[in-house]
Amino acid sequence: MPNCAFVPDFVCRAALAACTMAPTLKRGFPPPGLAKNSKMRYLGSIYAAVAILVITFVLGLYADVRRDDMHARHLGISTRLERIVRLEQELTSLLSGAVLEQKLLRVSRYDTVDEQLTTTVATVAELSRALRLSGDVSVLLELQTGLRQTESRSLRYMRSGNWRRAREVLIEDDYVLAKKIYEITTESVISALREELAQREQEVQLLRQVTHVLRAAALGLLLWVGWRFARRLREDMHEQARLQQEIRGANEKLETTVRERTAELERSNRQLAALSSTDALTGLANRRRFDEVWSEEWQRAARKGEPLALVLIDVDHFKAYNDHYGHQAGDMCLRRVAALLAGEVRRAGELVARYGGEEFVVVLPATDAATARELAERLRRSVEAEAMPHAHSPAASVVTVSVGVAAGQPRHGADAEALLKEADGALYLVKRQGRNQVLLAA
Incomplete structure (x- = not known):
């Protein structure tokens, strides 16, 4: 069976139909002459x-x-x-x-x-x-x-x-x-x-x-x-009945093959879509998926008049952790942090994504500033409570995170990047103030 993962569906259907019907036609019908x-x-x-x-x-x-x-x-x-x-x-x-x-x-x-x-x-x-x-x-x-x-x-x-x-x-x-x-x-x-x-x-x-x-x-x-002529007509009728039976069988086989191939193509497409929007290391949504969801949620919040919150999370002194424990341990640390974050963010429409490097981002639709800060604090405590050793962190003896929170009311024509910059600014201030904290943007 040909690989149709990257081929349009109708092309696979046509190819399967041609391959399946050609032998039947060759076997069933007498030469025109x-x-x-x-x-x-x-x-x-x-x-x-x-x-x-x-x-x-x-x-x-x-x-x-x-x-x-x-x-x-x-x-x-x-x-x-x-x-x-x-x-x-x-x-x-x-x-x-x-x-x-x-x-x-x-x-x-x-x-x-x-x-x-x-x-x-x-x-x-x-x-x-x-x-x-x-x-x-x-x-x-x-x-x-x-x-x-x-x-x-x-x-x-x-x-x-x-x-x-x-x-x-x-x-x-x-x-x-x-x-x-x-x-x-x-x-x-x-x-x-x-x-x-x-x-x-x-x-x-x-x-x-x-x-x-x-x-x-x-x-x-x-x-x-x-x-x-009557004898030949009877023979032709029997032959036509046989051919129709073969064609029905071939059509059923073709339909089954097309259904199986279509399901396989759909699974492949879903896998491709997931791969294109999933971070390979942590299994969270990647930066590309975050950009799509952030734009959609901004437009929806502006259309419905609902608040929208954003949480930026950075693993404290991760470079030192990576240098001391090695890259494999660093990857394991990021996967554990990602799992903890995903475990805390459960509401429909909310999204946890890897923003880049050791940074993560959480999109919170229909969430005001107080609720967003409360969730951010819960995320910080969850990582700290995991007690992953970090011998070279000035903030604590375990792995901790710094969190910047921003919330607001989107409006039509406003720049969605503004709220993202506010959260990034709050995260910057947390890092300057000693890390392992949550700060709500003013």
Whole structure:
């Protein structure tokens, strides 16, 4: 753990957060490229399945339209081919009956039937135009035209009363042969048209089957992609739950570490503050702390209108004590004097500090001159009663102190050093008067 005693708190927090979270992030989250490639694969599969479904839907619609068209075409051609055969038979019957009976009335419907036959054949030709046998239908039309010309010639003879000539025209070899060729061609065309229509219908049916297979494949692909996506989603949810658990654990650990570090920093700061305001030898407040407290108490007393007292204490003939007993004994003497002073000053707000060398100072808020002098006398007697030997002191055979006291009423704008100078002046006079005494500044 890094030493954060002299580092700002927020810097330590940021460093701890970065150090703690970096391994978690590195362990928990997959590489961005891998997740992106996986997502692109799923999207590509979905797009492909949707494209196949759209294509098969269009193909299926096209196949349905073609099937309906082929069905209508097949029905129309089949019906009209049957009608062609029936009308041809009716024309032949009309002509044969008229010749045999020699009655012109029998051919009165010839023109009507011929017109119906011509229209029907033209319709069949139109319906079969997109088929491969449209040329055979054209041949059939040519043969029909030739037969109609011969029959028209025989019909003219009938209408002129020349029944013998009309009969000869109908039994001529050319007409009979053309009639036979027409009948054979008609049967061939009818059979071929039906076969081609059946083949076209099979092709359309095959196209429909292909579209069904492709639709099933596309649906299967969508189902597979959905299953894979759901599986991946479940895995991602489990992974996210695991990562969240790790993050919660890491956060809790981080918070604990931050709290511990913060408490450590606060303790360090308090120690630094204490060290900066405490005298290392005696454990009392140092001169720096005294200056801060003295200024604060002066301002407070001036604001509240309360008295303020100050006591300056000097160990009598301490240099002689130090020279005779040694520096270690001198340090011990100062520590014992400091402990005695601190033991007597107990009120809240009062402060005992080492002023410098063998001098000490006591700040007494809300204390008048009489009370301050009484406390000073108690401090002097306490040191003397400790009976620490001092063989080279002219004042007494034990360690004693001289005390200067000053008290007054602080005012805004007044100099706080004035009261301190008064106490120092009183201490100076005590030293001149023989020491081991307490003197209140006038």
